[in-house]
Amino acid sequence: MMNAPAHWLSIITVTKDDPVGWARTLASATTWRAYDGVEQIVVHAGREPTAVPDSVQCLRQEGHGIVAAFNEGLKVAQGEWVWFLNGGDAIHEELGPDWLRLLLSRTQADLVVGCVHGDGDAEARALSPLREQWPLLHSWPPHPATLVRRGLLLRFGGFDPHYRICMDFDLWQRLLGAGARADVISIPLARFDLKGVSNRPDSAGMVFRENGAVLWRYQGAVWLALWRSVRGLITGWLRAVHHRFF
Secondary structure, rough: OOOOOOOEEEEEEEOOOOOOHHHHHHHHHHHHHHHOOOOEEEEEOOOOOOOOOEEEEHHHHHHHHHHHHHHHHHHHOEEEEEOOOOEEEOOOOOOOHHHHHHHHHHOOOOOOEEEEEOOOOOOOOOOOOOHOOOOOOOOOOOOOHHHEEEEHHHHHHOOOOOOOOOOHHHHHHHHHHOOEEEEEEEEEEEEEOOHHHHHHHHHHHHHHHHHHHHHHOOOOHHHHHHHHHHHHHHHHHHHHHHHHHH
């Protein structure tokens, strides 16, 4: 029989030579770390971070690249739910631990997907409408506002190191394509640092190539989802015709 998780939430933060971003992320989680059952794990590369609170588990990255750092944090996490909150991003100031804990304790979903509030934006960014959420043709679940059950992440091997930027798009394809259930809530969970690597102009080419590679890799799942939609429409039409004439 498996032991119960030691925590209900693991916040995993990856950072490299960004003391300003690091400080912002840690500060946003200060009250959260004071709650029973919440841990924050920081995996860092580059210079050793300073002024690390005692409540933070700080690890020097052993591998290379952000995906390796994500997976190293996941390896030591003890929470039932995992929240990857990168250095520079922050827990939204209107989100409370009690509310989130109640939601996570009651949901039957495997993922909880919320909104991000970009720095400088007047409002949180709206999620894609339902008609665009599946098949997964773009990475609409915002990485900093998506929480996943740790057991599911471990079962699927975490993030794929073949990707440098679009590793979350690949992960969502694997999880949702295998039948993982998601709660999609139009509530801001995180403040998003718009200066991150995925938003830089010099990263546009790599984002385009990696997104294309993910879609090509999972094209079978995309076509299957489209066929199921068409089959459902045809079945519904045939039933309507049968009901009308017979």
